[in-house]
Amino acid sequence: MIELEDIGYVRSGVADFATAVHFATDIVGLELMDSGEPGVAHLRSDSHHHSLSLVEGVSGVIASGFTLATEDALVAAESELERRGFRVTRGDEKEARSRRVAEFIGFDDPFGNRIELAFGRQTISRPVRLSRGSGITEFGHLCLDAPDVREAYRFWSSTFNARVSDWVGDGACLMRIDEVHHKIAVFQADEPGMCHMNFQVAELDDVFRNWHFLVEHGVEIEMGPGRHPQSGAIFLYFLGPENFTYEYSFGVRRITDEAAWRPRFFDPDEIGAIDMWLGPKARTVSQPQLRLSDPA
Ligand SMILES: O=C/C=C/C(C(=O)O)=C(/O)C(=O)O
Ligand SMILES: [Fe+2]
Numbered sequence: 001m002i003e004l005e006d007i008g009y010v011r012s013g014v015a016d017f018a019t020a021v022h023f024a025t026d027i028v029g030l031e032l033m034d035s036g037e038p039g040v041a042h043l044r045s046d047s048h049h050h051s052l053s054l055v056e057g058v059s060g061v062i063a064s065g066f067t068l069a070t071e072d073a074l075v076a077a078e079s080e081l082e083r084r085g086f087r088v089t090r091g092d093e094k095e096a097r098s099r100r101v102a103e104f105i106g107f108d109d110p111f112g113n114r115i116e117l118a119f120g121r122q123t124i125s126r127p128v129r130l131s132r133g134s135g136i137t138e139f140g141h142l143c144l145d146a147p148d149v150r151e152a153y154r155f156w157s158s159t160f161n162a163r164v165s166d167w168v169g170d171g172a173c174l175m176r177i178d179e180v181h182h183k184i185a186v187f188q189a190d191e192p193g194m195c196h197m198n199f200q201v202a203e204l205d206d207v208f209r210n211w212h213f214l215v216e217h218g219v220e221i222e223m224g225p226g227r228h229p230q231s232g233a234i235f236l237y238f239l240g241p242e243n244f245t246y247e248y249s250f251g252v253r254r255i256t257d258e259a260a261w262r263p264r265f266f267d268p269d270e271i272g273a274i275d276m277w278l279g280p281k282a283r284t285v286s287q288p289q290l291r292l293s294d295p296a
Helices: 017-027 071-083 093-099 149-159 204-216
Strands: 006-014 031-033 040-044 052-056 060-067 103-108 114-119 136-146 163-168 172-176 184-188 193-201 220-227 234-239 245-250 264-266
Touching: 006 017, 006 114, 006 136, 006 193, 017 031, 017 040, 017 052, 060 193, 071 103, 071 114, 093 103, 093 114, 136 149, 136 245, 149 163, 149 172, 149 184, 193 204, 204 220, 204 234, 204 245
Parallel strands: 006 052, 060 114, 136 184, 163 264, 193 245
Antiparallel strands: 006 060, 031 040, 040 052, 103 114, 136 193, 163 172, 172 184, 220 234, 234 245
């Protein structure tokens, strides 16, 4: 069993670099760090150097990064994954530098999502300078796509310390690796990919201020503002360039009594199953409501 310490970063390829960076900064509000690498933009949201890297090139997610607590844990994880039949590669110095980690390994999960495990992630002491007042406080969770969500749960819970917090039918599994209700989610989709990347905001008002700001700037709102009955968080999903879905949310549940928590099963056909406020998509029946963007 590999002990994930935390979520670390998302690395995503973008064909139109300038547009994607403009959106991540001036619209989402992330801070642009000086990467020192042409064609790579590091976006900061919290005490770490960055949570999102945009890399000029082929459009689409490159990897989802998680941190391990020690170098020994990384070495052990490498052997453990190889023992389980995964082809593991070790990042070289330049690649580790670009991720602002000391060392990392990478492998494809059983569904084709590239996962990276790192240790020695860089912390920045000075406060974050958000590009606009979006109220972002931290990288909250990442959501991956997989064709079989139960199978994905078996993978995450048997390979890592991920525990299910709640299910939404066979369409979504929300998993925790610490007290936060979920830091990893898997949504059902035909292909692997990044369903969305979540940023927590400081207060409820930020969700609504951001909503008005996004609408004013012509950004496509995919769902929300609404409230998820699972984590209790008030959410807003919106679409960035190149089909990258961002989520702001506030008020995620913390599971402090680990022994007492029992995962709940929500029926996606039931009204309000993913939005207690019954916003537009919450009123459509059946699982497609879990698909945030319409298939191309
Ligand atoms: O489909 C349900 C989604 C639930 C939540 C939540 O409870 O906060 C998410 O954030 C999500 O994974 O988008
Ligand atoms: Fe989410």
